[in-house]
Amino acid sequence: MGKLLILTSHYLRLAWSYKLNFITRYLGTVVSVLLFFFLDRLLRANGNSQIEGGTYFTFLIIGGAFARYLELASHAFSANLRDEMLRGTIEPLLATATPVTLSLLGPSSWALIEGTLLVLLQLGVGWAVGADFSQANWVTTLVVLLISLICLLSYGIASAAFVVVYKRGDPMNWLINSVAYVFSGVFFPIELFPPWLRVISQVLPFTYALRALRGALMRGESLVERWLDVVVLLGFTAVLLPLSLWAMRFAVRHLKQTGDLTHY
């Protein structure tokens, strides 16, 4: 835990050293809320802004915040590891008295915390400008978020393992960028898809996470009411987490055999 704190504060310091980049990330979050706000206004002007028991704005704010976290969790590990490799700092870090897995995943610690802050900022700004969370069931929200986070981190860990072994060609990022964004119902309900496309949504854990989150935040549904989503999400996590940890172990073993983490 101590090492994780050291890594987090170091990477916060490093992120802050790029001040403009640091500030624009937060500004970008606020701007995305404005985008959702005016999309909602457009629909209202056409007389249709209600969706899944709430406003389209609330629907988008939740979807947007979740998408941000989805992207972050899948990219953070691989992107930060790649940065370390390009900078040449990964080898000195691996030569310290720190477990190898922590040296490989630790550089993402601040990025994940910052991602959480950005999600909270997005929800907060959204609430301030009209997103309706008055019905929210916060217990369900927290439980679903926690399970989703572990499930998303599994993708991130697997992604980092791919970077260690293959350097490029990370299928996890492809999965998130090309498939999950479209098929998980981030910006529109999956019910809009024809049935044969909906099959893709059904094999993505993010679909269940987002559905449960929206149920909890927009309609105040309890864990009992969302039990199916929660169970499916738990099932995905139970499979994906050990798989990702196995992939990471394989990657570390590969690294020890080849030692090629200094080349990218």
Added chain:
Amino acid sequence: MIALNNLGKTYGTPGRQVEAVRDVSLEVLPGELFGLFGPNGAGKSTIVRILATLLAPSRGTAVVNGYDVVRQEMQVRASIGLVTADERSFYGRLTASQNLQFYAAMQNMPRSAIAHRIQTVLNLFGLANKAHAPVQSFSTGQMQRLNIARALIHDPAVLLLDEPTKSMDVQTSDFVKELIKTELVGRQQKTVVFISHELYEMDNFCDRVVILTNGQVQIVGTPAELGALLPRRAVYRVVVAGDVAAVAAQWQASPSIEAVQQVSAGVATTAFDLTLTDEADWLAVMQGVAAVNGRIETYRRVDDESLRRIVAHFSHAPAN
């Protein structure tokens, strides 16, 4: 302090394997300045990376400071300071002090001791005035000095230096080597493994040197011991005056001279390269010149007496 026993490392997949290190067995004593020398691809960096636990050996064992590099890698990493060949390996936007602070913390140094230790190592390497400057403003030589300072930050017993003076000018390189020899090895009794593929780096510096070629140990010893193992053949360039023809004839008839080659001829003097079977005969050869009315104007040894010749001999490659 460091013991390698039949150490081997093979890269690649079955059918396309490269044996980078083959059955290397050697011992580095506590407080020794040990040179790892060989041409590119000899396996020097692979050995150091195994010692730093960055690579797993394929065969054999390696023990550093009493710890096995495979089974006790955390203890090994706490015992070593690694200087990588890449001097840019810092967070350029952060200051020297902030960089060292991070690595010190990652090496489990107590928080209360870090600031003082940073000051100590920066002073040692003449970087105290750059403590609060971003590393991206450092010259290449300064970064390389900071690289060594980083390796020392947790006061390890063993230093693994992979071409530590690679990017330094001659003066800085001499300063750092003097620091390694007198302060780190001489006073602090650290064990240092020093990698270089430049021979002048090892001469009059390392206590012992191992010569590696194709991943195998060719020989281990002090530079003097290695030199003593060489054949006693010697080549001199001699400029003679007087009866040059008679001198040349005498040398050609001499059983102790293997070859006589005229290099140049002037109005009054002629230069020859003489190859002696045994360098001990040189005095007699010089004294014999006067007997045939010749006179030696100048002479000098022209074969390479440095480690280059030793390497060439033990690796069966021609010296250049």
